[in-house]
Structures are given as C-alpha cells and as structure tokens.
Amino acid sequence: MNLTALSEIELQFKLERLLAEYVQCIDDDRLEQWPEFFVDRCVYKILALENAARGMPVAAIFCDSKNMLVDRVVSLRKANIYERHQYRHIVSSTIISGVTTRSAKMRSNYAVYRTRGQGVTELYSAGIYEDRVVVVDDCLLLEEKIVIYDTDRIDTLLVTPL
Amino acid sequence: MTISENISTPDDVWPTSASGFCVPYEVFTDKAYYDREQEAIFRGDAWSFVGLEAELPNSGDYKSTFIGETPVLVTRDNDGNINVMQNRCAHRGALVCRERRGNTRRLQCVYHQWAYDLKGQLRGVPFRAGIAGKGGMPEGFDLTEHGLNRLRSASINGLIFATFSRAVVSLEEFLGPMIIASIQRIFNRPIEILGDQRQYIHGNWKLYAENTRDPYHASLLHLFHTTFGLYRSSQTGECLMDGAHRHSMLYAKASSSNTALEREVFKDVRSYDENFKLADSSVLQGRPDFDDGITLVIMALFPNLVIQQIANTLAVRQSVTDGADGFELVWTHFGYLDDDEEMRNIRIKQSNLIGPAGYVSMEDGEAVEIVQKAVRRDRGAGSYIAMGGGVAEDADHLVTESAIIGFWQHYKSMLGIAP
Numbered sequence A: 001m002n003l004t005a006l007s008e009i010e011l012q013f014k015l016e017r018l019l020a021e022y023v024q025c026i027d028d029d030r031l032e033q034w035p036e037f038f039v040d041r042c043v044y045k046i047l048a049l050e051n052a053a054r055g056m057p058v059a060a061i062f063c064d065s066k067n068m069l070v071d072r073v074v075s076l077r078k079a080n081i082y083e084r085h086q087y088r089h090i091v092s093s094t095i096i097s098g099v100t101t102r103s104a105k106m107r108s109n110y111a112v113y114r115t116r117g118q119g120v121t122e123l124y125s126a127g128i129y130e131d132r133v134v135v136v137d138d139c140l141l142l143e144e145k146i147v148i149y150d151t152d153r154i155d156t157l158l159v160t161p162l
Numbered sequence B: 001m002t003i004s005e006n007i008s009t010p011d012d013v014w015p016t017s018a019s020g021f022c023v024p025y026e027v028f029t030d031k032a033y034y035d036r037e038q039e040a041i042f043r044g045d046a047w048s049f050v051g052l053e054a055e056l057p058n059s060g061d062y063k064s065t066f067i068g069e070t071p072v073l074v075t076r077d078n079d080g081n082i083n084v085m086q087n088r089c090a091h092r093g094a095l096v097c098r099e100r101r102g103n104t105r106r107l108q109c110v111y112h113q114w115a116y117d118l119k120g121q122l123r124g125v126p127f128r129a130g131i132a133g134k135g136g137m138p139e140g141f142d143l144t145e146h147g148l149n150r151l152r153s154a155s156i157n158g159l160i161f162a163t164f165s166r167a168v169v170s171l172e173e174f175l176g177p178m179i180i181a182s183i184q185r186i187f188n189r190p191i192e193i194l195g196d197q198r199q200y201i202h203g204n205w206k207l208y209a210e211n212t213r214d215p216y217h218a219s220l221l222h223l224f225h226t227t228f229g230l231y232r233s234s235q236t237g238e239c240l241m242d243g244a245h246r247h248s249m250l251y252a253k254a255s256s257s258n259t260a261l262e263r264e265v266f267k268d269v270r271s272y273d274e275n276f277k278l279a280d281s282s283v284l285q286g287r288p289d290f291d292d293g294i295t296l297v298i299m300a301l302f303p304n305l306v307i308q309q310i311a312n313t314l315a316v317r318q319s320v321t322d323g324a325d326g327f328e329l330v331w332t333h334f335g336y337l338d339d340d341e342e343m344r345n346i347r348i349k350q351s352n353l354i355g356p357a358g359y360v361s362m363e364d365g366e367a368v369e370i371v372q373k374a375v376r377r378d379r380g381a382g383s384y385i386a387m388g389g390g391v392a393e394d395a396d397h398l399v400t401e402s403a404i405i406g407f408w409q410h411y412k413s414m415l416g417i418a419p
C-alpha cells in the first residue's frame, strides 16, 4: 500500500475505518486484541492536557512497546481491582496530515461515555487522539498514539485504555 | 419542628471496643462533621499543604489551590518570597484568580477590576475618585485596609504550608522531628516538576487519610505490589508517627523479601500470583535513589498531604475536600533537577505505577468509594480497627493499623470530641 498513491477520499476512509475498528475493539472488551493495532516499537500515551500544554512528561499511562500494552491488559484482567464498566467511544473530525508513502498522521476528537455498575452513563473523558500510522505488510498499524485528555480530573480511576 | 432540629450535630461520644478502636460511620457522611472540620481543621489550628516552591520558580508565578474547600492563592512576589492568601476579592467576594497557574504582575479581579499586588495588597480601584465629580469611594477609604486575606505560610525544603490560625504552633513543631527528617531525606536537593495528575474520588477525604496510614491493605488490595515485590507486608519496614500522632510514615525495604516466608504468608491470599509475569519489565527497572535500602515511603501528613517514594517515583498527593462525600486528589510528580536523562526516563516510565491509572494505586479510589457507598445510612454503626493491637503505637513491622488510630485520636481532639 502506497499512501501517497491513494486518493484523499480513499485515505480518509481507510484511516477512519482504522479508528472505528480500534474503538470498537475496546468498547467490545476485546482488549487482548487491542495491542495488535500497534507496531512492536510503539508509543502509547494518555496525557493530561494540563501537562501536554506545559511540556511536562508525566502521563496517566505511558507505554513505549507493544509488550507494555500487553502487560496493561494482563494486569487489568488478573491484578487490578475495579468496578465493572462499559465504554462507548465517539470519534470524529479526523484531519490527516504529513502523508508519505508509508506513513501518515491524523488528529481526531474523541469522547468516551462510561457506564458503571448502577447503569448510569456519564461522559467520562473528552480530548484528542494524535496518531501516527504506518504501513506494515500492507496493513495500517499505529506507531504512536497520544491521547490528550481535556477531562484532566479523572473520575475515580482509569483502567481501560482510551 | 424547627429547622435547627433537623440539622444533626456531631455525636460527641464515640462507640468504644475493649479490643480495638471504633469510628462511627457518620464521620464520613454527616454535613455537621464536615462543617466542623472545615472550621476546626482546615480553617483552624493545622498547617495545610498548598504547593511546592518548584511550581513557582519565578517572581510573578502564582497557583490557585484550596485548603479544605476554601480557595487560596500562592504567589512568588518580586522579592522572591512566597505568599499565601485567600482567593476572594476584598470588594464583593469574587474569585480573584480563576486559572490554575500562571505568571502575572498584578492579580486583578474581573468583576470591578480591583487590582492587588503579589503580596495581596490592594493597589488600584477603578473610578476611585468618581467620574466628572460624581460617585467614587468615600473619603475614609484606605487601600491598605482592603487587601486579600493573608494566611500564615511557611516552607520546609521547598514544601509550602499555610494556615488560617494565628495560634497554631510553628510548622516545625506541627510536623515534628521524625517527619521533618523524612521530608529532608526525600527533598534533599532541588527538584524538577514532571507533571500533575488529578482524580476525583466519590468518598470522604478521611477514608483516604485512613487508606494512606494503612500498611495492612497494601499487600492485599494491590496485587501488582505484592506480585512484583514493590511492597509486601512481610518486608522489613516500620510504621511510625509524630509525637501528636497526626502524621504517619510507613516505609519498607524491597530487598528484605524472603521467598519462602512469602509463599507461606500469602498462600491463601487472593492477590498473590507468582505466575503473573510482565512481557516488558522495563517499568520495574530503576536505580536506587537512596543508600538506606528504603524502596517505599508513604508519609501521610495531617490534614491534606501524602508524600511518597515508590521505587523511583516521587510525588506529593494533595487532598481537596468537596463536601462530605467527595474529594479531589492532586498528584504532583517530581524528580531531581540533577537527574541524568536515564534517571528522568525511569521516573517517567515508572509513573505507570502511580496516579489514577497507576498499577499500584488505582484501587485506592475504589476502596474509598465502596466504604462510602456502604455506610451512607449507618449512623451509629462503626468500624473496628485493631490490627497490630488496636492502639496508636509505633510498629517495627507492617501488619498494623496503629497510625489510623493515631489519626482518629488527633482528629477527635481537634474537633473537641472526648477521647
């Protein structure tokens, strides 16, 4: 796949579909598959806007390998204690930039609604995704995903990835 | 029935137990307790943490924060000194500053643009002399009498504390020598702020005060801790208090782990899985920060601060109360200014351990909330706290709840409740 050879519409479609598959994977609780959206040497960060705006590095979650993503999932399945909850991601307004033959960047808005045990749904987190996508074996994979959340006062805890 | 009869007043006689210590659950739910705490503790004879000097490196830097639920401002003035004052305009009470932080020459209230200097002194009042001879402030109006309400403030090794009280003992006396030494151990050289994390917990702030004085839960609730030996109740450690039992200091040494003993101790414990391995263990790789072998420190300072060292993560956690059934927890992570790049990266990566998404800390918010949910209609019933003997004594081990009892005894004395 040569990204520069695609039409704008084709590229937009492919990248938005990647985003849709990514969020459906999380919302369906297929978290064991979630690391498969990334290359081995990836960066995944969930960063408060407050810190991003000041150039400060501390993230709620910071992984610099696919194996660290795997560990997050194993830990939330086997180690961490938390109340059962359900996410629904809404992703929109994706803007693509920096397209090369094998990579592209995109920036999207996201909102995550969380439903807790009592059946109440609330807006849990809103912010942006800053993604860097690369072509590997004709597939689109995430090389970098930075989640910058406006909702910088996290409600109770953050365990399921965004 | 008059309205006043509907307002409950704190019960000044707490339930007792022959073998342990009881805390009546209404302390976590009653507005009457909450209001009394705001006056007697947060607005009373205690020093509250308001920030780190490293957050305000330059003249003109300010941050807004809270003591209990009272908004306050911390500034660094043109002389380089730290000032703490109430964030409430002397005119008609508006918030003077609505941003979390920034740099400014003047603090100006947006409502009628009264302007204060960085020490809180009133410097300007628009239309003070009226317009075209009409209006204006009365003759006796004196700028110097209408500044922001200044608090007493004091710093120790870059930690800023403030109090509304004119009567409370000095900060040094309030903290006591053991806590001061522990602060000096961590804040032994200039720090670099690495970022903040905020979380809102739907429970009473004192449930977190208990949680952070509780070495008992840490092995049992936080499997990640136990599995990777960051903390185990079987490790060498102590649970110490200051003379007044307000504060506590728990520490542990990871190198003291003993596999045979731990297999035996944790054999029936849900949260111990020797087979849980990390695919990428870099998150646990660090370098010793201190040469005393201590790898975990949780210092809980009355009323609103925790200072922590967990592996190479260093942070302060400030509690901001929000009614009887909620509080915000603000984590400020730091390293040392002289950290090399590798060390700085270790701290950034190990931040995965702490905060609202932290491998070893995410459960604490949940623990607070499950208590709050269970006790909301249980006036009269109380907890039973007895691990380690049921008395507030220093312990040379980690199988104790003694510092929780110390906290409550001090709390009762501050609220004027019979011991």
Ligand code: FES
Pocket: B089, B090, B091, B092, B093, B094, B109, B110, B111, B112, B113, B114
């Ligand atoms: S309330 Fe601040 S200037 Fe009027």
Ligand SMILES: [Fe+2]
Pocket: B211, B217, B218, B221, B222, B360, B361, B363, B364
């Ligand atoms: Fe804990």
